[in-house]
Amino acid sequence: MNDCLGVYVSVPFCRAKCTYCNFASGVFAAERMDGYVARLGGEIASVQPRAQALRAELPRTVDTIYLGGGTPSLLAATQVQSLFGALRSEFEIAADAEITLECAPGQLEDETLHALLRSGMNRVSFGVQSFVDSESQAVGRLHTREACLREIARLRSYGTEEINVDLIVGLPGQTAASWRESVEVAITTGVPHISLYMLEVDEDSRLGREVLAAGIRYGAGRVPDEDSIAEWYGAACEWLEGAGIRQYEISNFARERHRSRHNVKYWDRAPYAGFGLDAASMLRSGDDVLRFANPSELDVYLEGDSGSALPMLAERPPVERIGREGQFEEAIFLGLRMNDGVSFSALRREFGEALVRGLNDPLDELCEAGLVERDAERRRLTARGRMASNEVFSRLLVVSA
Ligand code: SF4
Numbered sequence: 001m002n003d004c005l006g007v008y009v010s011v012p013f014c015r016a017k018c019t020y021c022n023f024a025s026g027v028f029a030a031e032r033m034d035g036y037v038a039r040l041g042g043e044i045a046s047v048q049p050r051a052q053a054l055r056a057e058l059p060r061t062v063d064t065i066y067l068g069g070g071t072p073s074l075l076a077a078t079q080v081q082s083l084f085g086a087l088r089s090e091f092e093i094a095a096d097a098e099i100t101l102e103c104a105p106g107q108l109e110d111e112t113l114h115a116l117l118r119s120g121m122n123r124v125s126f127g128v129q130s131f132v133d134s135e136s137q138a139v140g141r142l143h144t145r146e147a148c149l150r151e152i153a154r155l156r157s158y159g160t161e162e163i164n165v166d167l168i169v170g171l172p173g174q175t176a177a178s179w180r181e182s183v184e185v186a187i188t189t190g191v192p193h194i195s196l197y198m199l200e201v202d203e204d205s206r207l208g209r210e211v212l213a214a215g216i217r218y219g220a221g222r223v224p225d226e227d228s229i230a231e232w233y234g235a236a237c238e239w240l241e242g243a244g245i246r247q248y249e250i251s252n253f254a255r256e257r258h259r260s261r262h263n264v265k266y267w268d269r270a271p272y273a274g275f276g277l278d279a280a281s282m283l284r285s286g287d288d289v290l291r292f293a294n295p296s297e298l299d300v301y302l303e304g305d306s307g308s309a310l311p312m313l314a315e316r317p318p319v320e321r322i323g324r325e326g327q328f329e330e331a332i333f334l335g336l337r338m339n340d341g342v343s344f345s346a347l348r349r350e351f352g353e354a355l356v357r358g359l360n361d362p363l364d365e366l367c368e369a370g371l372v373e374r375d376a377e378r379r380r381l382t383a384r385g386r387m388a389s390n391e392v393f394s395r396l397l398v399v400s401a
Pocket of ligand 1 (some may be wrong): 015
């Protein structure tokens with residue numbers, strides 16, 4: 001684990017709200033973007049005193065930046081310049097930093113792209129979700145397969161080879177054949193990174209609410225059943241593996257040496273600072289870990305007075321202070337998300353023998369149930385365990401609570 005900081009910047013503006021979306025994002029008037037970027041600049045400029053007030057360690061060197069959202073590809077070129085100007089004033093950005101842009105296909109103007117490339121952007125994550133046009137359009141995406149393929153070629157023509165494609169399994173109307181088609185097209189593009197997400201059905205999206213209410217709007221009546229989704233996800237893991245795109249985390253697959261360095265920080269418990277709407281941070285403070293997040297309401301976020309004493313990070317959101325046992329739990333749950341699993345000797349070094357010993361019995365049971373596998377050094381989820389990860393985590397939570 002290195003000691004550099006990861007930076008996440010949320011840009012919550014979208015051209016249209018996808019029906020399955022449960023992020024803090026929305027369709028806001030374009031004029032609000034200027035105010036938002038100014039607010040971001042203020043938040044970044046005041047990060048050092050705010051970290052000091054929390055007695056948090058804020059590494060000065062940044063080796064990953066992730067522009068997410070929302071649709072950060074909608075930023076204007078001048079807004080990109082202003083954002084990176086603010087980041088460079090506060091932080092040392094490593095020469096080999098990974099700088100990722102989340103991009104909706106067809107929503108990245110040339111001028112913005114050039115400003116991003118000048119700012120060091122070297123990785124793009126495309127929110128494709130499905131290469132089957134009827135499926136992507138049914139959930140409100142505004143692109144076609146052709147547009148996605150053109151965008152991938154366009155980015156490559158500028159030398160950006162680090163490209164990710166997001167796909168969702170479980171979209172309304174999806175079938176075993178159409179899912180296979182989406183995954184095959186993604187493989188055929190040759191991109192080095194693919195993320196597979198299972199449709200999240202919850203109260204935070206229009207589609208999720210409709211499914212929960214057994215309604216039919218937004219195609220809710222045509223959402224595949226849970227067993228099919230699990231089966232298709234498992235099949236896709238095998239297709240990707242067969243194509244040399246190996247799973248390294250529950251939702252993430254990459255060719256050799258193409259993992260997302262930024263996202264790996266989350267699972268490795270490396271420090272990161274989040275700026276913007278709903279952005280989360282994790283910083284160390286002596287032996288403790290501090291976790292906190294910005295407001296998820298745009299008006300509340302914009303109200304924050306970045307020039308005053310301790311805005312946002314210190315006051316509004318509660319700061320969660322995580323001690324040794326909480327960190328131990330996080331090390332297990334986050335570590336098990338990775339296919340590399342959890343190293344028991346590393347756990348012993350960091351947390352001591354007594355805590356680690358408490359895991360033996362539940363892990364033995366999970367091994368017998370075929371959900372976890374072990375060797376002398378590591379414990380990791382099996383393929384079945386990855387599909388039932390919530391069950392595994394809840395069984396371990398009972399033990400560590
Ligand atoms: S899924 Fe992405 S593009 Fe769609 S509404 Fe949510 S944040 Fe915006």
